[in-house]
Amino acid sequence: MTTNRDAAASLTLRMEPAVDWVTIDRASDRNALDSRTLAELGDHLAEAEARGVRAVVYCGAGEEHFIGGADGVEMCRFGPDEARAFSRRIQELFDRLESSPMLLIAAVDGLCFGGGLEFALACDIRIATLRSRLGLPEVKLGIIPGGGGTQRLPRAIGMSRAKELILTGRLVSSDEALSLGLIHSVVSPEQLGAEARAYASRATRLPLHAFREAKQVTQAAWDRSLAEGLRLEAEAFGRCFQKSDFSDRVREQLESGALRTTQRTDGRGSPDGNDSSG
Secondary structure, three states: OEEEOOOOOOEEEEEEOOEEEEEEOOHHHOOOEOHHHHHHHHHHHHHHHHHOOOEEEEEEOOOOEEEEOEOHHHHOOOOHHHHHHHHHHHHHHHHHHHHOOOEEEEEEOOEEEOHHHHHHHOOOEEEEEOOOEEEOOHHHHOOOOOOOHHHHHHHHHOHHHHHHHHHHOOOEEHHHHHHHOOOOEEEOHHHHHHHHHHHHHHHHOOOHHHHHHHHHHHHHHHHOOHHHHHHHHHHHHHHHOOOOHHHHHHHHHHHHOOOOOOOOEOOOOOEOOOOOOO
């Protein structure tokens, strides 16, 4: 295990075999996302993918905030053009998160609102603790979500429920977030690391090619027609058979007796390749 922390950086990185633990380390600033932190997150994403990392767990420093939104002190200096550019910068990072071939896990402890929730929505798995609260309160401050919240939240929990949260700015408890389908599990603060590790461990045990194909094709369901999505699924399904993982597993199960069949086998548990139907 390796831990990296540059005193001038916004992130703390702990590297384990196949899994990176990234902590947004700006507790005195609510772990808010400013331009520097966004750049560091993007740099780490590219570097981790190049290293072949299988999963990344994102945490927030301290016990009060996971990510307390985008940095309001930075944003209050913006005019319309700067705000638009900042929004696009955040959206582009979150698009990159969403399309990453790695499993991305948001381990949420404490407050997670605004850009913090938008960040979590771009991750694959969202875990929260019993003391977490989540939401998009931007309308209370005279702005709207600018990091994809108006688009990803309806996709995650449905339009009706998303409208209620966005248009009132209400924060929800972790239990309500679980009932809405906004997060995947709720644990005590002490269990958060173990829960995130369990999800990451499952991903690292999966065949890499199948995991990546499954993530990419499932993501396509958001922005492709059903017909196009089915076509992409069939193509990805076919590519999986360029590898031997599936046939090897079937043979192992036949040989062990875990899988039974009425088809003829070659005596070694392998399906007989002879076609006697014609």
